Structures are given as C-alpha cells and as structure tokens.
Amino acid sequence: MRFLRSWMSLTAVAVLSLGVLAAGCGGSDTPMSPQRMEQPGQLTPTAELTLSNATISVGGQTVNGQTVQHGQMQGENTFFQAMLHEGDHLALGQTVQVNYQWPGSGMGMMGQQGLVTMYDDGTHGDWQAGDGIYCFDDQNGEAGFHMHDAPLGMYSYEFYGVHDQGHHSNHVDVSVTVAEEPVSQPGELMLSNALISVGGQQVNGLTIQHDQMQGVNTFFQVKLHEGDHPALGQTVQVKYQWPGGMGMMMGQQGIVTLYDDGTHGDWQAGDGIYCLDDFQHQAGFCGQGAPHGTYHYEFWGEGAGGHHSNHIDVSVTVTNQ
Numbered sequence: 305m306r307f308l309r310s311w312m313s314l315t316a317v318a319v320l321s322l323g324v325l326a327a328g329c330g331g332s333d334t335p336m337s338p339q340r341m342e343q344p345g346q347l348t349p350t351a352e353l354t355l356s357n358a359t360i361s362v363g364g365q366t367v368n369g370q371t372v373q374h375g376q377m378q379g380e381n382t383f384f385q386a387m388l389h390e391g392d393h394l395a396l397g398q399t400v401q402v403n404y405q406w407p408g409s410g411m412g413m414m415g416q417q418g419l420v421t422m423y424d425d426g427t428h429g430d431w432q433a434g435d436g437i438y439c440f441d442d443q444n445g446e447a448g449f450h451m452h453d454a455p456l457g458m459y460s461y462e463f464y465g466v467h468d469q470g471h472h473s474n475h476v477d478v479s480v481t482v483a484e485e486p487v488s489q490p491g492e493l494m495l496s497n498a499l500i501s502v503g504g505q506q507v508n509g510l511t512i513q514h515d516q517m518q519g520v521n522t523f524f525q526v527k528l529h530e531g532d533h534p535a536l537g538q539t540v541q542v543k544y545q546w547p548g549g550m551g552m553m554m555g556q557q558g559i560v561t562l563y564d565d566g567t568h569g570d571w572q573a574g575d576g577i578y579c580l581d582d583f584q585h586q587a588g589f590c591g592q593g594a595p596h597g598t599y600h601y602e603f604w605g606e607g608a609g610g611h612h613s614n615h616i617d618v619s620v621t622v623t624n625q
C-alpha cells in the first residue's frame with residue numbers, strides 16, 4: 305500500500321513536471337538560452353552552477369588557509385572573489401554569497417556570523433561587470449578580519465553561487481586565522497610569514513594551472529626574528545618534496561637555502577627577510593618538466609649554534625585542468 309502511494313505520488317510529480325515543461329516550450333515569452341534551444345528534450349532546466357577560484361585577499365595578497373597578523377593588514381580591506389560557471393559558460397547575472405563565521409571573543413563563545421553578497425556588476429569592488437567573476441570589497445569589516453578590533457582566531461567562509469531559479473552551486477570553504485605578531489624569547493629564532501609566489505602572486509595552499517606559470521620563477525620568502533628583532537646573518541632552509549611523476553611513488557626532494565644578503569633574489573640585504581628566486585626550478589614547480597600533484601615545502605631557520613627555529617609547512621598543488 306505504501307509502495308503504491310509513493311508510486312502514485314511519483315507519477316503525479318512526473319505528470320506535473322511534464323506539464324510545466326510543455327508550458328515552458330509553448331510560451332513564446334519564456335526566455336531560453338541558446339544551449340537549451342539546441343537540446344529541447346532535456347529535462348534539466350538549466351546547467352549546473354560551478355563555483356571555483358574562491359579567494360580571500362588583503363592588499364593584493366591571497367590569504368586562503370593562512371595565518372595573518374593584524375599589523376600586516378593596516379589600512380587594507382578584506383577582498384572576496386570567486387568565479388561562477390553555468391555548464392561550460394560563465395554564469396552571468398547570478399548571485400554569489402559568502403556565509404561568514406568569526407571566531408568567538410571568549411572561551412566557548414560563538415563569534416559574529418552572517419551573509420554577504422558578491423557582485424559582478426562593477427560595484428562593491430568588482431573590477432569588471434559581466435565577466436563571471438564576482439567580488440566584494442569589504443570596506444566596513446562586515447565579514448572580513450582586517451579591522452583593528454577584529455578578534456584573534458579562525459575565520460570561516462563558505463562561498464556558493466545561487467541561481468535566479470533557486471538552485472545552488474557547489475560550496476567552497478576557506479578559512480583564515482588572525483594571530484598576534486610572533487615574539488620569541490631573546491636568543492630564540494622564530495620564523496613567520498613564509499610565502500611562495502609566482503609572478504608576484506602568492507600561491508600558498510593554492511591549486512594552480514601548469515600553463516599559467518610555465519617558465520616563471522618560483523619565489524620563496526620568509527621572515528626570521530630573534531626576540532623582537534629581525535634575525536640577521538642566520539640561515540633559512542627549505543626542504544622540498546615534489547609529487548611523484550608517472551608511475552613513481554616519490555618525487556624529487558632536497559634542500560635549498562634562502563638568503564638575506566641581497567643575492568639570489570633577496571630584495572634587501574640585512575632586513576631579516578630571507579629569499580630565494582628559484583630561476584633554475586630546483587625546488588619550484590614552474591619548470592617545463594615539473595610533474596603535476598602537490599609540492600610540499602618545510603621552512604626553518606638555523607642559528608649559529610645549530611639550533612632551529614619553528615618549522616612552517618606550505619604546500620602548492622599543480623594541475624593541468
């Protein structure tokens with residue numbers, strides 16, 4: 305009996321859907337995309353929405369999944385951006401939303417939460433109207449973490465597209481942690497702000513396309529402190545592990561050195577910021593034969609007495625999708 309009832313209700317739904325479809329086909333005032341005109345028999349009314357490239361940046365630096373310090377963000381806004389597709393086209397005139405959840409200001413307290421909308425109409429910080437890239441420049445610190453009174457801790461963001469017919473895209477989660485500027489004890493080395501960039505774009509934790517950075521150098525940079533001063537004349541090393549290539553379990557691995565002496569791509573000698581411009585593609589992932597997959601990097605500082613700083617892990621994934 306239960307089976308019969310559910311069968312009957314299924315039939316009713318099917319009849320209703322056919323009715324709606326027939327009405328849609330018959331009405332000359334119903335706007336239809338060219339894609340649907342070519343395939344009138346398809347029951348799917350619209351192509352699936354796909355959200356990609358969700359990024360959060362501050363001052364032009366992508367901070368997805370990173371730990372940032374209040375001091376780094378002075379005078380900058382939190383900027384949200386994502387790309388929306390409908391089938392294999394850019395999704396135009398739709399909506400992208402971001403659910404945000406701030407960290408609590410006290411033990412066990414829930415932080416501020418809410419929803420902001422991203423735009424593709426040239427307003428609210430959107431660079432170009434109608435290109436399928438939706439943006440929101442959060443000047444007032446509504447969802448962002450750049451205001452000086454924003455609490456410390458982890459901020460969670462959930463991006464998703466909403467079609468004007470009501471259905472949602474996939475959801476993409478991004479988190480950012482806001483921390484105090486690290487201070488170490490006198491004599492203790494402390495590493496912070498490890499970053500890997502390609503063509504001036506920070507790529508920590510990101511998935512990038514092999515074609516986008518072919519032949520560009522991978523750039524490594526990190527800050528080393530000792531107490532509350534920059535740590536000068538020390539050594540910073542990065543251990544790298546490439547993904548395995550075709551049929552290989554383990555990829556190439558090794559150690560490279562970062563410099564604070566104005567050589568090897570270091571912008572300024574003796575400022576405690578250690579760099580390496582990897583133009584030989586020794587550790588980086590931009591060389592022609594660099595395999596696809598996830599590259600792992602472990603940064604640490606070494607003092608004259610051989611003692612190590614904290615270690616920082618950064619990964620970057622390369623695809624050809």
Ligand SMILES: [Ca+2]
Binds near residue numbers: 437
């Ligand atoms: Ca746009």
Ligand SMILES: [Ca+2]
Binds near residue numbers: 566573574578
């Ligand atoms: Ca330097």
